[in-house]
Amino acid sequence: MAFLMKSMISNQVKNLGFGGGSEENKEEGGASDPAAAQGMTREEYEEYQKQMIEEKMERDAAFTQKKAERACLRVHLREKYRLPKCMGICMSPLCCR
Secondary structure: OHHHHHHHHHHHHHHHOOOOOHHHHHHHHHHHOHHHHHOOOHHHHHHHHHHHHHHHHHHHHHHHHHHHHHHHHHHHHHHHHOOOOOOOOOOOOOOOO
């Protein structure tokens, strides 16, 4: 228990910046190369970035598709039940435009 407390306190003191300057130099060197900071080679990091961009584009496309489907459904229900676009009872200022 005492060892755990001692290690936690020493880690917190090291994180404050009172410790040696060699740690700061290591962190500064790693910040210039994000691939090294991630523990990957340059090629792996570039492939990882491409994959992340493709996944984001797929998520954005799926979100846009679902948003359009919901809008279409709202229009259909308004026409079916002859509802006005806004009934004036909402609290959002963006709704009643």
